[in-house]
Amino acid sequence: xxxxxxxxxxxxxxxxxxxxxxPAHARxxxxxxxxxxxxxSADGGTTGGAGADAAHTHTVSxxxxxxxxxxxxxxxxxxxxxxxxxxxxxxxxxxxxxDGYDFERYLADFDPAVWGRERPVSGPQEDLRAAxxxxxxxxxxxxxxxxxxxxxxxxxxxxxxxSLQIKDVDNVVVRNLTVESPxxxxxQWDPTDGERGAWNSEYDSMVxxxxxxxWIDHNTFTDGRHPDSSLPRYYGELYxxxxxxxxxxxxxxxxxxxWNVFADHDKxxxxxxxxxxxxxxxxxxxxxxHHNLFRDVVERAPRVRFGRVDAYNNHFVIPRSGxxxxxxxGMESRLVAERNAFTLPAGVSAAKILKKWKEAPLTAAGNRxxxxxxxxxxxxxxxxPEEHLASGAGWTPVLRTRVDDPRAVPGIVGSRAGxxxxx
Numbered sequence: 001x002x003x004x005x006x007x008x009x010x011x012x013x014x015x016x017x018x019x020x021x022x023p024a025h026a027r028x029x030x031x032x033x034x035x036x037x038x039x040x041s042a043d044g045g046t047t048g049g050a051g052a053d054a055a056h057t058h059t060v061s062x063x064x065x066x067x068x069x070x071x072x073x074x075x076x077x078x079x080x081x082x083x084x085x086x087x088x089x090x091x092x093x094x095x096x097x098x099d100g101y102d103f104e105r106y107l108a109d110f111d112p113a114v115w116g117r118e119r120p121v122s123g124p125q126e127d128l129r130a131a132x133x134x135x136x137x138x139x140x141x142x143x144x145x146x147x148x149x150x151x152x153x154x155x156x157x158x159x160x161x162x163s164l165q166i167k168d169v170d171n172v173v174v175r176n177l178t179v180e181s182p183x184x185x186x187x188q189w190d191p192t193d194g195e196r197g198a199w200n201s202e203y204d205s206m207v208x209x210x211x212x213x214x215w216i217d218h219n220t221f222t223d224g225r226h227p228d229s230s231l232p233r234y235y236g237e238l239y240x241x242x243x244x245x246x247x248x249x250x251x252x253x254x255x256x257x258x259w260n261v262f263a264d265h266d267k268x269x270x271x272x273x274x275x276x277x278x279x280x281x282x283x284x285x286x287x288x289x290h291h292n293l294f295r296d297v298v299e300r301a302p303r304v305r306f307g308r309v310d311a312y313n314n315h316f317v318i319p320r321s322g323x324x325x326x327x328x329x330g331m332e333s334r335l336v337a338e339r340n341a342f343t344l345p346a347g348v349s350a351a352k353i354l355k356k357w358k359e360a361p362l363t364a365a366g367n368r369x370x371x372x373x374x375x376x377x378x379x380x381x382x383x384x385p386e387e388h389l390a391s392g393a394g395w396t397p398v399l400r401t402r403v404d405d406p407r408a409v410p411g412i413v414g415s416r417a418g419x420x421x422x423x
Contacts, residue, residue, distance in 0.1 A: 031079075031149045031173050033215040037401050038256030038288025038310065046213040046256070048149030048173030049079040057081075059153070063088045063162060067142050075146040075169075082150065082157040082177060088140040089161035093185035096135040101128035101186075110189050112235055117191040126188075133186040133202065140182055140203065141165050144172055152176035155420030160224065167209040175217045178419040179205045180224035181265065183241045189234075198237055204244040208252045210280075220261040220419040221245035227264050242266065244300070248307075249273040253284040261293045261418035268297040272305025275331040275358070281306040282332065288399065289314055291409075293417045294326065303328030303357070304335050310397040311337045313404050315413040316353075320345045325355035327362075334393040335362040337376070341409040342369045350374050351383035361390040368406040 033046040040046040049056070056078040058069035063086045070080065106125040108114070115121065140162050144150065146169040152158065158178030166172050184201035191197040205221055208214050223242060232239045245262055248255055248271045262268050272285050285307025294301045296319040302309065304327070316326050327337055342353060350369045353376050354362075364376040377391050404412055416423075 031151055031175055036399050038399050039254045039286040040213055040215045040256035041399055042254055046171055046215045049077040049147055052077040052079045059083055070142055077147040079149045082152045085158045085160055087160050096132050096185055098128045098131035101132050112191055117197055121189055129186050136185050145169055147171045149173040163203045164206040166211045166214055169211050171213045173215045176419050176422050178220040180222060181205050181242050183226055187241055199240045201240050201243050204247045206246045208248040208255055210251045212253045214255045216257040218259045218422050222263040223265055244270055248287055251280040251284050253286050255287045257289050259291045259417045262297055263295045266298040268300045269302035270300050271302045271307050271309055291413050293413050298322050299324035301326040303330055304333040305330040306332045308334045308395055312339050313409050314340045315410050316342045318344045318348055323348055326353045328355045328357055329360050329362055330357040333360045336393050336397055337364045339366040339406045341406045344370055351380045354380045356387040356389050361392050363393040
């Protein structure tokens with residue numbers, strides 16, 4: 001339900017009133033989604049905290065200040081300007097450890113040679129791990145209220161170690177932040193995950209959960225100082241401390257993600273989190289992705305369930321090793337992928353760009369691979385007939401502003417996408 005929304009027809013007047021009492025640098029009008037700019041512009045548009053008064057315009061430079069500013073004033077329109085990098089885990093992982101938790105003891109207790117691979121882990125050290133994880137979650141999650149704009153100041157604003165939770169609210173704007181993926185200090189070992197077991201982590205960089213009218217623009221999502229290649233291995237498996245960079249799930253709707261960089265990550269962007277979520281997701285999860293750079297991401301760029309997703313004018317720079325897929329075609333999805341550019345290294349086939357998870361039709365037209373126009377569906381079906389994909393998503397996107405020639409997309413997106421490049 002919408003609360004305290006500002007009609008677009010009154011936006012200019014509201015902005016002028018706000019600026020009489022707010023600092024001149026607040027610039028709320030520049031952080032309003034333009035008309036027809038993707039799904040977030042539908043049904044009244046997305047204005048975030050435009051019109052916020054001086055009392056609800058904050059500049060923050062620490063994680064604690066940031067969370068306090070989010071809490072101030074409830075759903076009253078607010079603008080939060082981020083200066084520098086906010087570190088949610090400055091005190092380190094040890095600060096979250098429950099008394100008695102011992103990772104070396106944990107490894108000894110659940111070594112497959114001792115515990116086996118047939119049953120989930122349980123016992124005192126698993127309980128203490130879960131308690132430690134609970135402490136970390138409480139410290140690093142920041143809940144964004146309705147009618148909020150979060151915008152970085154200048155070229156070096158960002159968040160490290162934190163998880164933005166845009167949950168069950170309406171009308172949120174997030175722009176111009178470099179967001180370093182939070183490291184899960186306490187991943188759980190699951191011996192039943194696959195043939196060899198796996199380490200599973202929590203904490204996405206940003207989650208849109210049941211929220212509507214969300215504009216995510218000119219941000220950089222990255223693993224930063226802690227790429228997967230830097231993480232250790234235990235029981236012969238990667239000690240995975242990352243989850244997703246952006247998840248749009250559980251009935252979220254009317255989202256535009258534009259001019260972002262998603263970099264150096266495995267499971268990057270998920271739209272719809274479960275095949276069994278039709279009751280909440282069917283008819284929702286309407287998302288536009290345009291002019292984003294997906295650089296060296298392994299998979300989920302995005303993986304889609306249920307949603308009508310419009311992905312156009314994005315540039316995908318495929319990693320030289322480990323690549324799985326870009327577009328994941330999932331349960332009842334209706335993806336339109338048009339005029340995107342793909343830069344593939346030698347030895348990687350364009351047939352891998354699409355991955356079929358469930359039977360669902362898609363539209364893929366005007367896409368170019370290494371500068372050459374390629375019918376992604378035809379190439380996929382020719383090389384992977386066992387994963388035959390049907391053509392024709394059954395809908396035509398109309399909420400688009402500029403649509404560039406895909407031959408120009410690598411240069412345009414490369415020079416303008418990401419944090420620090422607002423104009």
